[in-house]
Amino acid sequence: MNKIITIIRESAAARFLIPAGIILIVFGIVFFGVSKQNQNFRQTEASVIGAEPEKAAAADPGETPADETYLLRIRYTVDGREYESDLSGMSKHEAGDRITVFYDPDDPSRITQTKSLIIPLIIIAAGIGACAAGIISGIHAVKRYAKMKEQEKEWGTYGK
Secondary structure: OOHHHHHHHHOHHHHHHHHHHHHHHHHHHHHHHHHHHHHHOEEEEEEEEEEEEEEOOOOOOOOOOOOOEEEEEEEEEEOOEEEEEEEEEEOOOOOOOEEEEEEEOOEEEEEEOOOOOHHHHHHHHHHHHHHHHHHHHHHHHHHHHHHHHHHHHHHHHOOO
16 A cells, blocks of 8 residues: 555544644633733623624524524723723623623723633643644554554565
């Protein structure tokens, strides 16, 4: 069998898992950096003043229904000054509902819905796991290839 085709076939999982793991690690690090910057954000209550659907739920029969997401217009007060902002990708809320947001004390117009570091750490851990699985898969592919070559040698010398 062609050497290149054998290597490509045997290393398919490694060729997928290692780049996917690297992408997850990079994304997790960037997300961690953003979340780390938000750690000094302070909590406040905001009032929903409007909600518009962003993405309608899937209506086709046979499709898995997707959750509808909304763009919320919110109003909150910091140090006696009122701010308005938009939050996208949110679940349905009605005008007057209260939600928790976090604002930047240096620029209260900047807000976020969460300041958790757990999600970026999970993404980084998944990336490390994918890379490790890819490396292990690559090692197994090299071993399988070496075993095939050994068998070819045995077959070639058989009967001589």
